[in-house]
């Protein structure tokens with residue numbers, strides 16, 4: 001008996017076929033064991049979404065090349081059945097130690113996921129800044145075009161700066177700064193010096209152009225997981241939608257303490273997809289991040305941005321729908337797909353989003 005006649009296969013195929021149908025924009029009944037993902041209209045971005053969905057929905061880690069080598073539904077399902085579990089689980093404790101909640105980590109930092117992601121960021125930063133349609137997209141979604149890739153609008157950034165209380169003479173690290181335009185905004189708003197770091201060479205090349213005309217700014221390509229600044233460099237560290245890419249939050253926050261001054265303040269904005277949690281008992285105070293901020297920094301304040309987050313993705317889809325023709329007229333269909341695929345996926349999941357600002361003990 002082959003694996004494809006077992007109950008296990010039927011169950012996996014029953015879960016995977018509807019995801020194919022959704023991503024290929026077709027009916028469930030059109031997906032058969034011999035359907036070829038790419039022949040049926042799949043491309044690199046939908047393939048990426050598929051492996052992400054397989055990780056989040058089925059808890060299985062499947063590299064992109066597995067789909068290329070196993071493009072039919074039957075072959076892909078067989079591959080998924082043999083694949084490793086994608087998710088590690090962390091048990092999280094309430095401040096009083098009494099209750100736990102479970103977070104399934106999404107395998108963001110497995111080597112294949114990391115490599116794919118870094119390539120996609122590089123593609124994005126090499127192309128987005130020169131697209132007028134993309135500038136219009138950012139203006140409509142965020143209120144102003146700063147080439148944003150994260151989810152924070154100016155309301156969120158301003159609230160973070162208020163809570164952080166940064167001022168002239170301070171030195172702020174903007175971790176995951178992208179094009180550096182948010183770093184520039186932070187410098188203008190606070191008068192502080194801002195050092196931006198990002199893994200993307202294209203992003204930092206653009207950012208270094210900004211620094212040429214503003215002494216308060218400087219930018220470097222650095223990996224968040226290997227920050228090489230001297231001890232005591234920063235009075236503040238901000239990170240918008242980037243800490244997902246640190247395999248060990250504890251190591252990252254410890255490193256923050258080393259490169260920060262004694263009264264370092266940290267502002268982190270991040271999203272928690274609800275599907276990764278036991279949602280009925282979920283609380284930001286029981287997340288791994290909260291636990292570590294209590295342990296290492298003595299506490300934190302939070303701002304609940306969840307409602308804004310869910311509206312944000314829907315708005316992105318709506319704005320992109322209205323700009324599809326503009327992207328196409330520029331020959332920027334791939335950039336459009338890049339943003340659309342992510343927005344359509346995220347708009348379909350409920351998310352928590354919180355800002356955490358540490359309070360030094």
Ligand SMILES: C[S@@+](CC[C@H](N)C(=O)[O-])C[C@H]1O[C@@H](n2cnc3c(N)ncnc32)[C@H](O)[C@@H]1O
Nearest residue numbers: 121148149150176178198199223224240241245
């Ligand atoms: C979702 S974007 C957010 C960018 C920006 N903060 C914003 O809000 O628009 C995540 C950023 O993290 C950067 N990044 C990803 N992995 C990284 C790493 N290991 N070290 C430093 N930056 C990283 C990406 O290049 C990207 O610019």
